[in-house]
Amino acid sequence: MANPLGSFIWYELMTTDPDGAAAFYGPVVGWTIASHSDPGAGGVDYRVIVRGDGGNAGGVLGLTGEMCDGGARPCWLGYIYTPDVDASVAAITADGGTVQMPAADFPVGRIAMVTDPQGAPFYLMNPVAPEGQEDRASDAFSESEPQHxxxxxxxxxxxxxxxxxxxxxxxxxxxxxxxxxxxxxxxxxxxxxxxxxxxxxxxxxxxxxxxxxxxxxxxxxxxxxxxxxxxxxxxxxxxxxxxxxxxxxxxxxxxxxxxxxxxxxx
CATH class of the missing domain: 3.10.180.10 (2,3-Dihydroxybiphenyl 1,2-Dioxygenase, domain 1)
Structure with a gap:
């Protein structure tokens, strides 16, 4: 991946109503959120957020009743890039952080959720680049552009x-x-x-x-x-x-x- 270690490469909205989120953020920001789950999402309701320029701004995870019973609530979370998710998890836990979701492989890459020592959660991710786009950089974060x-x-x-x-x-x-x-x-x-x-x-x-x-x-x-x-x-x-x-x-x-x-x- 072209982004350096420590880059914010993705943002995720966890919500109890993905369709409602699409209806809200479309007029507010200008995004288009898919009306159905991504086919590669592995059985969960996960939808990609598309900007007006055609790029991806992030994703929307539909929270199930089971997830909510486990403590999940609607919120936004960021993904930070690391080339070695497991090593980063080990270093963070040794430094006082905690694991919220153990490292696991998904079609889009290896992902874990951790907190820093003060309890703020974030994801770690080493994405799988699309074939032929191994040097592609994420532009989900921008210092100046709308819809990022x-x-x-x-x-x-x-x-x-x-x-x-x-x-x-x-x-x-x-x-x-x-x-x-x-x-x-x-x-x-x-x-x-x-x-x-x-x-x-x-x-x-x-x-x-x-x-x-x-x-x-x-x-x-x-x-x-x-x-x-x-x-x-x-x-x-x-x-x-x-x-x-x-x-x-x-x-x-x-x-x-x-x-x-x-x-x-x-």
Missing amino acids: VRWNELSTTDPDAAVSFYARHFGWTQDGDLDMGEMGKYRFIQHHGATIGAIMPKMPEMPVSLWSYYIGVDDIDRAVAAIEAGGGKLLFGPMEIPGGEFALNGLDPQGAAFGLVGPRKS
Whole structure:
């Protein structure tokens, strides 16, 4: 794979209603989510998210009753690339992380779900490239383009430890921050020259340490109207951010938290 170790290469919405998610995120972001499961999904309801440019933004996993009984809830999760999933799992558990889903082979690659030492979950993945596209790079993350995830934000009980953890395991760096006063510092994180997001202290209203993902939109006000029309809930924002764009946090109709970022055109 052309992406380096530590890249966010895929994003997944876990939801109790894939059709409802398709009806919501289509108008909000501009995505098309398939009306049926991917034939190669191995018996689970898994649907690919397609951007307007034809690329893949991620996937949607339909949660079964059994999954929900086991504790699964609607949420967004990110996939981080590693060429050796098993070695990464072993290193992360030795460093205080936990395994949520043991490493296993799927038609799309080898995957495991882990948490960092503060409890924030994420996937590890070594994908199987399509034949003839072995050097293909994932573009699910983009610093600037709409319909891609543009920002990865970790809210954690121990920002210092989190910065060190992700640097050790994925080669991330931390340079620059924004002083939020009593809320602490908002620390920017980089990977191979790109600023990929930030690490911040967990706010008291958040029950656990958690990653949040901000999806790019072409017009933040148009997206707000679509959230409200589609049965979602606006939690915070839109708020102007450095550079002149706007960001917000919301809940989709099934209860999955998401972020959006984009310009204000009106």
